Amino acid sequence: MQVTGTVLTTRRVDAYHALTVVAPGIAERHRPGHFVSVAVGGAHTSMVTRRALTVHDVKADYGGTVELVFTVRGPGTAWLAERRARDTLDLVGPLGRPFPLPRDPVHCVLVGSEYGSAVLFPLADKLLERGCRVDFVLGAAGADRVFGAMRARRMAETTTLTTEDGSLGLRGRVTDALPSVIADTRADAVYACGPMESLRAVTAVAMEFDIPVQVAVEESMACGIGVCMTCVLPVIGDDGATRMVRACAEGPVFRGERVRFEDVGTIPFDALGAPGGGARHAG
Amino acid sequence: MQVTGTVLTTRRVDAYHALTVVAPGIAERHRPGHFVSVAVGGAHTSMVTRRALTVHDVKADYGGTVELVFTVRGPGTAWLAERRARDTLDLVGPLGRPFPLPRDPVHCVLVGSEYGSAVLFPLADKLLERGCRVDFVLGAAGADRVFGAMRARRMAETTTLTTEDGSLGLRGRVTDALPSVIADTRADAVYACGPMESLRAVTAVAMEFDIPVQVAVEESMACGIGVCMTCVLPVIGDDGATRMVRACAEGPVFRGERVRFEDVGTIPFDALGAPGGGARHAG
Amino acid sequence: MPVDMRTFLAHVELANPVCTAAGCAASGRELAQFFDLHRLGALTTRSVTMAPRAGRPTPRMAETPSGMLNAVGLQGPGIDVFLERELPWLAQRGIKTIVSIGGGSVAEYSELARRLADAPGVTALEVNLSCPNMEDRGRVFAREGGSAAEVIASVRSIMRYDVPVVAKLAPDVADIVAVARACVDAGADALTMINNPLGMAIDTETLRPSLAAVTGGLSGPAILPLAVRCVWQVHAALPGVPLVGVGGVMTGKDAFQLILAGACAVGVGTALFHDPYACLRIERELEELLQARGFQRLADAVGLAHRPPGSAARHLLVDTEESTS
């Protein structure tokens, strides 16, 4: 659904900007892993595409609010960073396929890199509600880009932080810390969000431990609602065939081992409908 | 020159919006009749052309301010109407050829239609400084669109107001009142600003009385600095030849009898370089 | 009084002129989550191809000033799956459906037409001529009247007579009227204009093309003036041919420009990416504009900007006549 929300509060969180937006319809229907798309630039802007942002937090205040956490990358996020309380924001959501939740109270490790951590907090809430044990591994390039460490510490059994420059927690990447966290917590499942490279590595670790891993991927998106076909990546289906599927409609959450991370940005020769080969398998 | 000015105050004046902008360089060099061009839409806007606005008032405060008075016509002026104090505005100016001033302390009638009145007040100031007598004729479609009546009354010997709907002053147009004002004040010169049709009629009246008339015209402008050639109108030169001249560079002020008002929007067949005829007279 | 928004694409009546543009509404199901598809003038499918196609590698999209570039490469499930799953879903619901087809040779277009000839639920067949002709060094059909006409003639001869064949043209030509005329002479019942002109962006960080496919199709408001011009020129030259105006339509006003230029229907593409409800909003805005100007019928506005300057507008004359009678 489309909502013209009002910005309630804006704040800086280290390297990130956070906007809380009153958007009742979206808040109500939101499940962890969903994202929204935001129109940027205002009236008569030259920016025609929306920006996809995951929802960090959902609250019941004012009929329902969502909090977006983002980093300034280009002109659209720069515009968002300039929003002030009482400005309006045009949101479409909730979009995408949310994180599947375990039926049983299992042990879950939640792995977030950079702003990818944001989407894990509503997930952790839900997991805790179901009696799961939650442990966090959060990482980034430097201390100011590790998102949500405090909140994670409050929620989780353990929280492990990593930074590439060593400015906070362990020096290294989330995947350097992940194996021991999985081992120590006897984790049953991993949830991860962050850059593709990080998701690839997290998936490899989880597969080594032979536990399921759900990843929320990020692909450049023009529509977010499944109609433009620009956000595809190669994913292996239940039938074993690789298809170019939409991150916005079939994702953003996928089972990690199904995503062909090494082939993201290509059309694998054996994908359904690939030039030359794949087409023949089809029909 | 180009100035990033700061909006000092915004106010509504009947049907109009007024913005006072701190723009020292422009204020200092401003002469009555000059205009400025304003960038609209902010960063990443889809509106690529500036908007031309005359300067209503120049003050020395804050190093120099200019006041712009405008009506909302399309998206650019709508954006301007949303500006608030402390916003910045990108101005280029002063532009154009200002009103020529009489050497002697003559009697002048200043005729303004709609927001065209705005440009006449700095002119009246200068004329009064030189000991001229100033009389105003201000008109519009309705009372809320007659600009500056109060100020005119304070400055001028007489102020005559006209509205087409009779809601203020005389029912009719400025040119219905003009002949008697010229006669009564024994005017030596007329200055006018307003829609082309009004300027045409004012010029006709002045010519009847055989007194000089200076008109400030309005033509759709893309650059305002004389480089795009989109703002032309047919004007008769000192040599008697008609040329398509730029309202922004050779104007916006012209001697009324030199403007071929009936032919505005056409290329008169006898204009220099007109298809067919005019070209042959040239070179 | 509400405006009569009905329009005719050749002999097929549409309840209103606002359709989705080819390739911008996926299978239809995606938009159906947002609104009732019956409220569309028609839904145009993505260009269906013989074989399934995985399309181009990513990045497939780059934003440009008031536009975007796309290089999707006609990703789709192929005609078999289309006939099995996508078309029936639309047909069962009675959604007016313009089926778009794309091919690499006259034979492929013809085969697609054959497969669609007896399929229920094809309101019209749109032939996407912006595909590379594999038999002519990859030259796009739409760039050359001759090969475009060959495709249209073959498709027209195969399709049932009561299904209009619509040729979709691209603006990257020296003379759009010549291509349009060739298609009409070959049997096209209507024309859609415009497909994306070819554009490109370079990423100034990586110093490489922004799109994996290097070049891509430009869409969005940036190209509206090109679409208006193409519709204008073709309507002037071929006033009897129904035109679907596509390109940069974001508002009712944009649609109105295309209609005044000569389009009897409009397609909405990129706007859907920004606003899933775009078609409904555009239809409403268009109706309001028509109403405010005294139009009783959309049909009276089609091509109206071509009337000689100063001549009275027909739609207003009608008003007067009625009020004096």
Place this chain on the structure above:
Amino acid sequence: MPVDMRTFLAHVELANPVCTAAGCAASGRELAQFFDLHRLGALTTRSVTMAPRAGRPTPRMAETPSGMLNAVGLQGPGIDVFLERELPWLAQRGIKTIVSIGGGSVAEYSELARRLADAPGVTALEVNLSCPNMEDRGRVFAREGGSAAEVIASVRSIMRYDVPVVAKLAPDVADIVAVARACVDAGADALTMINNPLGMAIDTETLRPSLAAVTGGLSGPAILPLAVRCVWQVHAALPGVPLVGVGGVMTGKDAFQLILAGACAVGVGTALFHDPYACLRIERELEELLQARGFQRLADAVGLAHRPPGSAARHLLVDTEESTS
């Protein structure tokens, strides 16, 4: 370290690559009020015609999304006044001047070249091929390789050998490379791309075309992706030919895109209408971008986006070599 911004248009050296685009800087005097014209790579004049021209009626301008339409109709004083007053003013000040010419026949272009052949102060001659050919039913020269080549061959044979002849092409063609090749084969020393594609807008209040001339040239950021694509395609096909990239350049980043695509110089048009200092700002921004990416010479960036993906950037290799020596 400052970047070496010099560039060569054929054998003519320009101090920097940022020029004004034809027809967007009037006589030069207008911009000289704002800054010292010596700071331009070169000033390109409006397209000079034989006879004085009053141009088209107003309205000549309409704003469109991220662009504008213009139909000025080459208003100008004609070659006599140009040679008497405009060119000498520039020449006396030593301002690098690319003289643009426009004609309605091969004979007219040739006559213009003859008049300019011995005029002092002509840095290069740009041939505006987007003029209607009066001998071919008004078909624009740039739309057809053959007639474009005829003009270029004649002009090239007349101009002094040391004045480069630059053919200016329009994007409204099916195959820009074919037209470019025809011009180069006919003797063009360089190419400028792109002139305005033809567009149109309709005023939804008056229900008439917004421009008195009905159609007009589209310029501004909207067309940048078309310009980048044309420069890319032509540089790929004719890597040795110097290209001036024009179309929608508003920032240094836009200019950088054209340079990475293969342009050795860029022209700035519509941006001048918004910002009289645009050329200086763009030049500064471009230099900063080059500097930030480790370029020592602008020339190393020309066409760089064509290198195979993954291959090391030459300009950085040079860096390494120097630091290890």
